[in-house]
Amino acid sequence: MQRQRYPYPWEWRTITAHGPSPARPVVVPHDAVLGVERVDDPALTATGYVPGGTWEYRSRFEAPPDWRQRHVVLELEAVYRSPAVSLNGDLLARRPSGTAALTVPLDGALRYGAPNELTVEARADRDARWYTGGGILRPVHLAVGPRVHVPLDGVVVTVPESDDEAALVQVVTTVRNLEPRPAVRRLRTTVVGPDGEVVAADATRVTVPANESVEVSQRMLVAEPRRWSPAHPDLHTVESVLATDTGDEVDESRVVVGIRTLQLDARRGLRIDGVPVDLRGACVHADNGVIGGVVLDDAEERRVTILKEAGFNAIRSAHQPMSRAMLDACDRLGMLVMDELTDVWTRAKRPEDGSSTFTEWWQRDLEDMVRKDRNHPSVIMYSIGNEIPEAGTRTGAELARRLAARTRRLDPTRYVTAGVNGALLVMDGAVPVDPELLGGASLEEVEEINGFMMQLADRMNALGVSDAVTALTEEAYGALDVAGMNYLESRYEHDRTAFPHRVIVGSETFPTRIDVLWDLVRSLPHVIGDFTWTGWDYLGEPGLGRPRYRDEPPGTPPLAPYPWLLSGAGDIDITGERRPASYYREIVYGLRREPFLAVRRPETYGREAAPAPWSWTDCLPSWTWPVAPGTPLEVEVYADAPEVEVLLGGRTLGRYPTGPEHRYRALVEVGYQPGAIEAVAIRDGVPAERARLVTASGPRALRVHPDRTRLDGPDALAFLTIEVTDDEGVRATDADDEVTLRVEGPAALQGFGSAAPRTLESFTDDRHRLFDGRALAVVRAGGSGDVRVVASAPGYAEVATELRATGV
Template sequence: MTRTLLHEGWTVGPKLGPFESHAEGSGPMQVVLPHDALRDLPRSADEVQGVHSGYTPGGAFEYVRVLDVPPEWREKTVRLEFEGVYRDAVVFMNGEVVVHEANGYAGFTAHLDPYLRFDGEPNRLTVEARAHRDSRWYSGAGIYRPVHLVVADPVHIPTHGVVVTTPDIDDERAVVEVAVTVRNATRHTRETRVQWELTDPHGVAVASGTSPVTVLPGADAVARARLVVPTPLLWHPDHPHLYTARMTVTDAAGAALDEESTSFGIRTLQVDAGRGLRINGRPVKLRGACVHHDNGPLGAATFDDAEDRRVRLLKKAGFNALRSAHNPMSRAMLDACDRHGMVVMDELADAWTRAKAPHDATITFPERWERDVASLVAKDRNHPSVIMYSIGNEILELGTPIGATWSRRFAEAVRSADPTRFVTNGINGIIANLPRMAEARQQLEDANTMMANMGDQMGLMNASPLVSASIEESAAVLDVVGFNYADSRYRQDALDHPSRVIVGSETFPARIDVMWELVRELPHVIGDFTWTGWDYLGEAGIGRVDYSDAPGFVDTGTAGPYPYRLAESGDLDITGYRRTVSYYREIVFGLRTDPYISVYRPQHHGRPTSTTPWSWTDTVSTWSWDAAPGAPVTVDVYADADEVELLLDGESLGAAAVGAEKSFVARFETEYRPGELTAVARRAGLETGRHVLRTAGTPRLRAHAERDEVAVGGLAFVVITLADDDGIAVADRDVPVEVTVSGPGVLAGLGSGRARTEESFGDSSYTTYDGRVLAVVRADGPGELVVTASAAGYDGVTVTVLGRER
């Protein structure tokens, strides 16, 4: 078998009807996959998809390439593995339909054998995709995940044909069961032999086996081996040890027919209401983040390096669990979670039979859900990082008897395909009872509480008797009950349902102090997943902070007006830069002992703000402002302490109790003067840690690449800042930065964490935000890539990255 990435040689353009022609300048253009066809389209305040897509239009697109078909392929079987095409993908070979895949997040296979030409004529491969008002967030469009060309013997291992489980583990040995499907696409019975070899994390062979396998024509046969690994190294978030299983299929004479390999982990999972979640017998509380599928400046395009970077930075920020919201996670991110020790809740869908967008997946989901479940499980089942499958998110019909029937159907289908993991669902009792919310309000003891903020309302209604009764059956089919914005249920559910295990599948970011205290206190609550860990495109402005005294301000609720593009609700922004809320969360988690200083922008001091339940504060951790000495400024210091003292150049500005304004926060009203600002945290009078901010000197344009070299086809991430010689960035002197790339590579994306902007990620110029902008460079060949950044009034700067062969 040969497997190659089919990423070059493509063109893409608008999909036209047979009697249409391209307008001038709108014809097909050459692209390299993965590719997002929506990212660079012009945005508009009048765009019908509005806030959901970040005011980005939809469209229908056609990808085309010529496939070179050598004569020897006559004796082979040829397939394309698509990891994801958004959405309603139709694959044609030489004008004939090969396969249709409606689900924009499901992987699928196109078998090309019946359609290939061997007469010297070109073999034309076409993929159609479309996206329009079918998502509540920015979806992207097109072939946005990798495509693999697989050429194999007619007797071969099919896609996802290897399943590894570890049913029996103790300290002395682990039993590893490997099931291999062998497919015979010939007209004759074939006698084959399967050989297995397991290697440990150091590459040393630790177990092997072999078995003859007879495969009937046009049929599959499953070969199984139970192999014993001595003294196993267990996979755990703290030490993610990975083994490798290699399978070889030979014919009766010993000639190789096919081979496949997969990584796996050896670990046990247990969960119950008394002891919570345990991995390898050790309790684990899930410090979770919800994440969307886009990659910020790259749009929806899924690159291995970008997914790995997201997982690494989220792990570094204190998370140990990710929820893929609200669709199946990419293969690349699952691989990264395996490598870095991030556990995963992978999600099937955002809707079942009742639509949330005019043209969403509910159109076909009732007829094709079995394929969607099978695709999700087949992708995930060898990944030790995956511990839970979520069958849905805030399902509208979940609180009805028929909705509960669907819940049971999906849960049992998942268990049938993979009984080794837990099943959950992101339940929002309010969403499941929208037509009956008036009745729920009447059940609340104090009607005045409905004058509280939106977040409080959600909690109160989610705990109402009406909601409790309506979701009981749907919750009962789950191993772990996921609750969205319903921490108000946690204590009572322990009494009403003593065996119920709960996870906070989606929670408000500013409530992590409350949420984590509940997680720590209650054994049946196994973790919390904030909305969100990484900022994302679409649902524009859902976590913004606006100044309500601005001219023309209109309170639009949770919808950010144009030109908002980003949600602005991530702990990390779309470039991977940690916002102040990330450090607050790290302290709440108990992972940081030093305090952390966050400063409200002096230019907005005293102005009224408009926020949403997903907002944090408009703060930056800097003491470098273009403000007059003596200007009033508010400073928050996050700390797990009794009190914090603030000093400027060694002079005390006073002490403040932690928790007076909010848990883990000490607030100061002071004046801005350049210098060294120090926060000293104390408990019982003893110092527990300190944090220092220094005013920047003369800023210049600086750039550094996160890695010195990347593989061909991979990405280099170049961070560009306005900072002094010590690397201290300035936050309020933003300028447009022009970026050029010379050598065997291209600028794949350029952007900042600014949520409200009309700039394009596809341009070569982008304005810094709080002194930062990120350039993403794709290496298209071996050699030196020189990245140059320039800005008016600053000397240019260059960095060099080496592209190397894989």
């Protein structure tokens, strides 16, 4: 059987204590809370002050008569949260999870000759530590096939052996028989190479008992295989055809795979086909900025593309299973994946977070994640949980072993990890801790892990190697293939001797310490990589990464007050623009030779920064500032060269040390003068690469830059950057004009907004204010024809861009 997009229209309504709202047409996937008015309520801080709700989606369709002899399956990839699916008033399925797929057989519940009414209910309310969105967030599929068929995700492809000469490809196919009598079929399996050529094929006869399933194993040799790797993500397609001898009943399945093998040990680290790989990782939440929690192929492809261009080669899905669309993009683009099951086990972190149903549902949720992942070459590790409080207890360690063992049985070809936070385990109080290590922080007063970690500040490393943390983490780490360490880099060197066979990954780390962390990854083979918090900024946990200063009132909470919306901790902002921290990271990774210039905002001058482990300085790559000439500004220069020369208007301001000995950075005070400021890398005493910032000057115009001009497909997206620039294309970062958009033709505005960290604006409105001179609009195709997007703002000429929607 093959997934097909659910083709029938939907409508939805909100259910409140006063009754349901009027039903409205809607295109799914759909985020039901993206346009909800935010509320200044401390109970909603974690979600960015976005309230939840309860929603009902309805769809009506006719069942063709030939479906009587077919098998019909509805699949909802993710409905947030606690979905209930009914057909014609009969409840068919429920699931507590909002991130696991819900697969619902419709056989026996369908009406023929009369309309069928499909209903999906969902709700979300204070059930996560970040913004989740709500409703039918991921695609809906309908699969129709014969009653003797290969079920969805019923083909598993592994590569037991691979080298340059040949690869052994094993295909295990499940064949299910829903008939009351045995069935005989022929199964033909073909492996198709990256260029469309058949590289291996096999056929066999299959007898399936009545109302049972069988597994068919086929082992095929592929000569001189083009193997998958991050640098060369070559993909193969495995096509399975199940047919009767006469060929009058056929079922087809198709999976995309990569030929590659994984190796792992503490002496040689992680290898793909024998080639060592250090993970340059990004933790990434599921929301996608101005379109909220909606998952669409083009959005996921764009996000993975930008992350890879920024130097990352791995993504950790924080903290829920990754969407199929993003996994597909990672396969195509060569991005490695650590896929994560959950943020909670049995102890609650939020009032309605699913911990109460974990014991009953974890095996099903885990199985569905692995079934989704196991053919994706990008997936190299499964994380069974993030910062689980009970992991340091005996019962928690036992549960960790059960989860890890079950994961290995479902997929023995990949590794099992978990994100373990030593500070969180200490908060549990199960093991006494030297009070000096806490620096006066009281465990009795701790309610939130981020606040506790900020209190500890520079004591985190000493706490990490303490006897208490060693004792609390030993058994949980013993259950894993890879010890995932959240903010525990002090253990990297310590564990090389204390636990000589332990393989470590920095599953979550402070972005401000990437130079130190990357040096540890490069020098310690048992440390296979680093995953920064976070690669892409996200909604919720508002102000976690905001700059902090010593003149702030004592006791300022780790999360920011209303109307803050964004975390502010991402290398890349929610519109997909790289922030200065991203370029610094690229230099540290050794992937960028050019220096990088960023300027701190004038209003921060003279304020002493406070230690804030998730916070970068409040700077941006601009030399356009609404200040008088001579106003002192602080300029940050990042470079791997031993020193850089800074020039203002062509006049040298001197040379400054940079490179690894100076943490790849220099801070230079400059009296502002419009024009140009430059940084030149000095290597062996000779000027080399350079960076330059220029002031936006002269007439300004509103401009729209689409990332494509064709919208191919019914859910195709175009991402339009909207900005104010001068005639030379230099952005006016001091522009904060309100822009109004109008979409004409067969398309709609999916989302519109900026990277402003605090705002009262909605991403579902057709008007939004620029932030640092920039905003992003996302347009979603809704048919075939010409599309025109028009932008206007007071004081500027109206500007339009043309797109073409093909509908296919």
